[in-house]
Amino acid sequence: MxxxxxxxxxxxxxxxxxxxxxxxxxxxxxxxxxxxxxxxxxxxxxxxxxxxxxxxxxxxxxxxxxxxxxxxxxxxxxxxxxxxxxxxxxxxxxxxxxxxxxxxxxxxxxxxxxxxxxxxxxxxxxxxxxxxxxxxxxxxxxxxxxxxxxxxxxxxxxxxxxxxxxxxxxxxxxxxxxxxxxxxxxxLPGTAQASSDPSPTAPSSAGAVLPLGSWYDKRLRISALTLNATENGRRSATLDLTVVNDQPESKPGLDVTVRVLTGDDLALAATARPVLDYADAPIAPRRTATQTVQLQLPATAVPGPVTVEAVERDGTRATFDGQAK
Incomplete structure (x- = not known):
């Protein structure tokens, strides 16, 4: 932007x-x-x-x-x-x-x-x-x-x-x-190459818990979680949140809270409410927006299994799991 x-x-x-x-x-x-x-x-x-x-x-x-x-x-x-x-x-x-x-x-x-x-x-x-x-x-x-x-x-x-x-x-x-x-x-100028990005038109994964990187109801996706540097006992990490606006009107922002839980005991490690380019930036009609979410996790909890909840404004929850590495 x-x-x-x-x-x-x-x-x-x-x-x-x-x-x-x-x-x-x-x-x-x-x-x-x-x-x-x-x-x-x-x-x-x-x-x-x-x-x-x-x-x-x-x-x-x-x-x-x-x-x-x-x-x-x-x-x-x-x-x-x-x-x-x-x-x-x-x-x-x-x-x-x-x-x-x-x-x-x-x-x-x-x-x-x-x-x-x-x-x-x-x-x-x-x-x-x-x-x-x-x-x-x-x-x-x-x-x-x-x-x-x-x-x-x-x-x-x-x-x-x-x-x-x-x-x-x-x-x-x-x-x-x-x-x-x-x-x-x-x-954009140039010749388009085949994209490796997963399409929301692909079948959504079945089950109550979805693998990271898959689509929930063809409208919401959480990518795999990537770990970065460690400082003062915290490990920085990123993931991509993708939201589809399937309506004929613009959508005001992502409207999703991300919760990251670690280990088999599902300890809450981080919570984020990501925004687009500014707090109420809209998503165009019939279009999709992806935002990278910055997280700080306990260094002792990762690498390892993580569970990520995406909570929408109306309380709908999509649950994903995978490995943070």
């Missing part, structure tokens, strides 16, 4: 490494450029509520139009910030058009990007000429009929080439507390 922030989203700092946006900004009163449907052709028919990259949608209580241009490859400079080693760097333009009759402040905007069938997070970064949308406190003004253009920098791993990319833009108009989310989708 930027330093593009909406005023209500202080929780953006939860995953600071995932949100740094780049952009060079300008305003123009030229008519909005015509767009093609090439992006839509690449990804096939889109669910209702998701626009093809290259098209424009109304935002901020229909006072603005927002469009995104197709992703293009770009080479990072020595000034690039927050680009993971070995990842590819891309850019796109976000264009805001003031469709109202008066000079207006640019909507406070948050942008995030997820790629692939499992909706893994891309990293938005800063670089020379990719300086991000202005801070809301800067009160950027745009004349009626004029445009504000921002160049955004996005980093993805090499294996993401050619995969689907879903962009979420949440805008908050001046004077309004409620943010409005819109979604765009297109393909």
């Amino acid at each position: 930027p330093t593009m922030r909406k005023s209500k989203a202080a929780a953006l700092a939860v995953l600071t490494a995932l949100l740094a946006v780049g952009c060079s900004s300008n305003t123009s009163s030229a008519p909005e450029a015509s767009r093609t449907s090439a992006a839509a052709d690449q990804v096939g028919a889109l669910p209702e509520g998701i626009a093809a990259i290259g098209s424009s949608v109304t935002v901020a209580d229909e006072s603005w139009k927002l469009s995104l241009e197709p992703f293009e490859k770009t080479e990072p400079t020595s000034s690039a910030q927050d680009v993971p080693t070995g990842w590819q760097t891309l850019r796109t333009k976000a264009v805001f058009t003031n469709t109202g009759p008066e000079i207006a402040l640019l909507p406070d905007t948050t942008v995030t990007v997820r790629y692939g069938d499992l909706g893994r997070p891309a990293v938005l970064f800063h670089d020379t000429g990719l300086s991000g949308l202005p801070d809301p406190d800067e009160d950027t003004k745009v004349k009626p009929g004029a445009r504000f253009t921002a160049d955004l920098g996005i980093a993805v791993p090499a294996q993401a080439a050619g995969q689907r990319a879903t962009v979420t833009a949440e805008t908050t108009e001046e004077g309004l507390a409620q943010a409005e989310a819109v979604f765009f989708e297109g393909s």
Whole structure:
């Protein structure tokens, strides 16, 4: 996903490494450029509520139009910030058009990007000429009929080439507390390779306790748990939580609590309530989101057997088990 922030989203700092946006900004009163449907052709028919990259949608209580241009490859400079080693760097333009009759402040905007069938997070970064949308406190003004253009920098791993990319833009108009989310989708540059990610369309595992890495009811998955360094008697560990939004409307966040229990006596070792790029970041209609969960476990309890509970807001529990190694 930027330093593009909406005023209500202080929780953006939860995953600071995932949100740094780049952009060079300008305003123009030229008519909005015509767009093609090439992006839509690449990804096939889109669910209702998701626009093809290259098209424009109304935002901020229909006072603005927002469009995104197709992703293009770009080479990072020595000034690039927050680009993971070995990842590819891309850019796109976000264009805001003031469709109202008066000079207006640019909507406070948050942008995030997820790629692939499992909706893994891309990293938005800063670089020379990719300086991000202005801070809301800067009160950027745009004349009626004029445009504000921002160049955004996005980093993805090499294996993401050619995969689907879903962009979420949440805008908050001046004077309004409620943010409005819109979604765009297109393909990343390059040739897609066969994905090793497990598909939620695969049959769900049977039984009350599922193996880690399998799907619960084709809508929730907990990956195997990976152990990392030990410090002060605690062992850091990670797992991926994947949630499917199978509804025609956006879903507000993951809404799942993860509980990790260790050993045969099922001692509670860690509890986490992961969020996406910020606390109430939505999942697009008919799409999936994956978030890596950071955990701290007793070093004496792992490696070894672990049981992971995923507890949804309504109290539904899915139980997985496997080995932490």
